[in-house]
Amino acid sequence: MTTGTRADLTRILGRRDVLALAFGAMICWGWVVLSGEMTARAGTYGSALAFLFGAVMMFLVGLTYAELTSSLSRAGG
16 A cells, blocks of 8 residues: 555545635635725724734634644645
8 A cells, every 4th residue: 555646545625615715715815905904993002902813813723724734644745
């Protein structure tokens, strides 16, 4: 049994999962587009607090991806 061949890989994500990931990526892109307007409205302290909150959220997302990477180790990377 060789590793890395197409026969060894199992499909884990279904169509619904891929659709949910794609939809989430499109919706989450909005913060990049609207960040200038949000910063102007919130002021200095509000912007700093928002970026701190965003950093905490990104840390949690990173932990989630770390768990997925260890559980899907045969699928790549």
